[in-house]
Amino acid sequence: MTPNPVVNSVMLWFHFLAGIMWIGLLYYFNFVNAAAVKEATANGEAGPIGKYIMPRALLFFRYGAVVTWIMGAGLLSMFTGPSGMNGFPAAFMLQGYLAPIGIGAWLGTIMLVNVWTFIWMNQKKILGIVPATDEQKVKARRVAFLASRVNTMLSIPMLFFMATGPHNNIYH
């Protein structure tokens, strides 16, 4: 199946836009915010970060993840896999030349699930969106931190496979 070049380009464009929003905020949380919150907490000044910055950042973060995944799934489904199967299931089944982009798609999917379960569910407790005891908040902070770090780690191979997947000659 030959994808419509206009539809394909627009979807790729939105895949990049949303992906930069998602991974950019992930790197902001890990490279900037985590250290800043630690220092601000020690000085008793962390309140405004949790009140004004985190809820907005998390909103764009989690919906950026959803849009990135939907656009990526749409792009994959526009192609035909090596066995004649639709590109979306073929990539997730790591078939032939779609294996590299399929690994990237798997990593992106794990990261999306991580965002909506471990990170967002625990951030709701930390930010007071859902009621939690102080002890639950401490545990939630640790789980959300580690989940965020796992996503940062996974983003490195994910971006490698997204960048190199369509240029299959490096896998021969």
Added chain:
Amino acid sequence: MVVPYPGGRRTKRLILHEGAYRLEAYPTEKALAAEVAPKVRHVLTKTRTNPGGIHVKNPLDSIWGTVICGFILTGILYYVATLLVAHSAVGGS
């Protein structure tokens, strides 16, 4: 210092963990808790002790440890991808 971890006994690490939780739960000591508890927890997470008495650091506690793990994982998955592509080329699919 290597802290022994005998099963069932209250270790120094456990007592420190409990102290950090209690301090944060104590309503009149919020300011002190905000200052002390994260530091105690930071030290505890930096040097985790397993039953063998060996210090184990979680690489994900450090941003550069996380980045290095990401690059190592990239290398492993790249090797897997080359195997998958080579296998499909041999199989003719």
